[in-house]
Amino acid sequence: MVFEELRRNHYLCDAVLHVEGTQFQVHKLVLCNCSPYFRSLFASWSTPDDNIFDIPNLSADVMRVFIEFAYTGVVTITADNISHLFTAADRFDVTGITQACCEVMLESLSPNACLNTLIVANNFYYPELRKRVFSYVLKHFEEVVRSPDFVQLSVEDFSKIIKHDLLNVRQESAVFEAILIWINHSYHYRKRHISHLLPNVRLALMDSRYFSAHVIKNEMVRRNRKCNAYLIRTMKLMLDIGMEGMPISLFPDVFIRPRVPQAVLMAVGGWNIVHPTNHIEAFDNRAKRWVPVINSDNTPRAYHGAVFLNGSVYIMGGFDGTEQFCTMHKYNLVNRTWQEVAPMHISRCYVSVALLHGCIYAMGGFDGIDRLETAERYTPETNQWTMIASMNEQRSDASSSTMNEKIYICGGFNGVECLPSAESYNSLTDQWTTIADMSNRRSGVSVTAYAGELYAVGGFTGLARLKTVEAYNPETNRWRPVPSMTNPRSNFGIAVLDEQLYAVGGFNGFTTITCAERFDVRTGVWSDIWDMEISRSALSCCVVHDLPNMADYCSSRAALAESEEEVDVPSVQ
Missing domain, CATH: 3.30.710.10 (Potassium Channel Kv1.1; Chain A)
Incomplete structure (x- = not known):
């Protein structure tokens, strides 16, 4: 100075x-x-x-x-x-x-500001800045399209964005509509680019009705000979897929290659017929397939908890067929390494887990002797567990989720009977409060926050496995019935992915199962998805997202290297 x-x-x-x-x-x-x-x-x-x-x-x-x-x-x-x-x-x-x-x-960075930053990075040659802004645009594409600067994109940058496998769109129709917005901004000059941009849309992944009504009948597309060739190839692909019933990820054509999702559902461990397993697999919703996850941890476990936090999956408690665990292991999904972190104060099999404010909560369970009402909180920054207030009831085989800054736990088994009761935890006051009972007793239930309510799915009444579902409204303190699952199940995984609720595996009253299904609150319909590789109950599910190596946990994209190459389409005479 x-x-x-x-x-x-x-x-x-x-x-x-x-x-x-x-x-x-x-x-x-x-x-x-x-x-x-x-x-x-x-x-x-x-x-x-x-x-x-x-x-x-x-x-x-x-x-x-x-x-x-x-x-x-x-x-x-x-x-x-x-x-x-x-x-x-x-x-x-x-x-x-x-x-x-x-x-x-x-x-x-914001959807409204990112494209201007991308232009700056291009004009002044800052490749690292461009790389990070480009990744932001891919992730927030549907919001970026609504920004005023979107139509100012060069055709080169626009093409690179929409052809990328990491482009985050729920439906390919959003990509086609983005093309129309960009072209219509200067129609007479830009309409010639349709034959360059259309091949970057995964046309065969579109809903067939949308494809017929909006793509085939689009006048600009119909008048372009190259585009007609793309449409012919797309229709053939759609026909082949329908006839062969094969997963779309097995088709090498770029028109049907699924984009890499921003998030996948991960199923961890569980009880496979007669013994626990260490098997991990991930569900790639874009490719509609389960993918085995490389796993060097040989410890089998069931009735455990799993949460995703800061790029890692934390697995705590559970049972290996002999011992109830108090241990917690952390699997770093980026470098694929396991690390044992601080153990819980108490062994907890049939444990319920939740995330709140960056901390992991473990509640209830069975220590080998007693059903537990105790609960504890893990702080990653200090690698320490701290006991919190005990629940109002002993609960093993319950399930919990976070909603509106509170943790809710429902059902379970107290050592005598399956429970219909539920309660919520306020971390600011360190207090548990009883809420309205569910309409059914549910042990081995799965609970998650979904569409603004708390969903309690399946479970065991003490007499039968359930496929019924009910949802709790915290404002009215009431449960309401929701359409039932296709399959009865208890001790299964649950998660919300792409605004749909997934129920995975479990026990149907006779055997452990591989089947999985999902619920769309907009349609009120449950539909089956691809089965897991192995049958298992007592597994734990979590959604992992925004990893730099997301493709490692997805179905292999055929001819992935072609994503930066031009699509060679034969001309139609």
């Missing part, structure tokens, strides 16, 4: 910068240390006697920020100056400021 004090007192300054009518007295040595531009200006582009320099095409305010950074290492970046500051910092090669501007731009 000595040089800054000298500058403020105009002492020993040996250069004057003229910027937009303002004079700045500076020390050449300080600016040379900050910027190669000024090093060249003072050492190569002038004589040692020169001490007055005009700096054109720069505002005095931006120059003031540069000088402050050169002397103090501190840069003041605001929404008003960031654009000019970044441009000037790139011009003067002040890497400290350009890096700071990049970080600010990344921190403030």
Whole structure:
């Protein structure tokens, strides 16, 4: 700070910068240390006697920020100056400021601002900034399409975005409609690009009714000969898939290759007919397939809990056929390594688990002797478990979920009977509060928050396995009936993925099962999905998302390398 004090007192300054009518007295040595531009200006582009320099095409305010950074290492970046500051910092090669501007731009990314940042990254050649902004655009594409800057995308950037396997869209129709929006912004000039853009849509993944009504009948598409070839290939693919009944992930054609999802459902462990298993598999909803997950942990376990937090799956408690566990293991999904972390205070088989405010909660269970009402909380930052208030009832084989900043736990077994009761936990007051009973006794129930309510699915009454479902409204403190599952099941996995509720595996009263099904609240319909590789009950499910290596947990995309290549479609004569 000595040089800054000298500058403020105009002492020993040996250069004057003229910027937009303002004079700045500076020390050449300080600016040379900050910027190669000024090093060249003072050492190569002038004589040692020169001490007055005009700096054109720069505002005095931006120059003031540069000088402050050169002397103090501190840069003041605001929404008003960031654009000019970044441009000037790139011009003067002040890497400290350009890096700071990049970080600010990344921190403030939004669907409305990201495309302007992408243009900046392209124009000034900042590949790392472009890479991260491009990833943001892929993830938030459907929101980005609604931004004013979307129609300003170049055809090259737009094409790269919509052809990418990591493009996050629920339906391929959204990609086609984005093309229409972009072209219609300047129809007469851009309509010629339809033959270049349409091959990037996974046409054969579209709903057949939408494809017939909106793509085939689109006048711009119909009048383009190359597009007609794409449509013919798509119709043939749709026919082949329907006849062969094969998973779409096995078809190599780019028109039907599923995009890599942002999230997958992971099924961990469980009881496979006569013994527990360590098997892990993930459900890729885009490819509609279960994928085995590489797993170096040889510890089989059932009746455990699993949660996804900060890129890792935490697995706690459970039973290996002999011992009830208090241990917890952490599986880092990025580097695929296992780590044993702090154990719980109590062994907990048939445990219920939930996430709240970045902490893991383990509630109830069976320690080998007693059914438990105790509960504890794990804080990842300190790697410590802390006991919290006990529940109002002993509960093993219950299920829990987080909703509206509270944890809800339902059903279970108290050592004597299956329970219809439920309660909620407030972490701010460390108190459990009883809520309305379910309409059925449910042990081995699965509970999750879904569509603004708490869903209690399946379970065991003490006499029979259930396929019934009920939903709890916290505002009315009432349960209501929901359409039943296709299959009765208890001790199964549950999760919400892409706004649909999944029920996975379980015990149907006779055997462990492989089947899985999902519920769409909009239609009120349960539908079967692809079976798991192995039958199992007492498994635990969680949804993992936003991993840098998401493709590792998805079905293999045939010819994935083609995603950056042009699609070769024969012309139609």
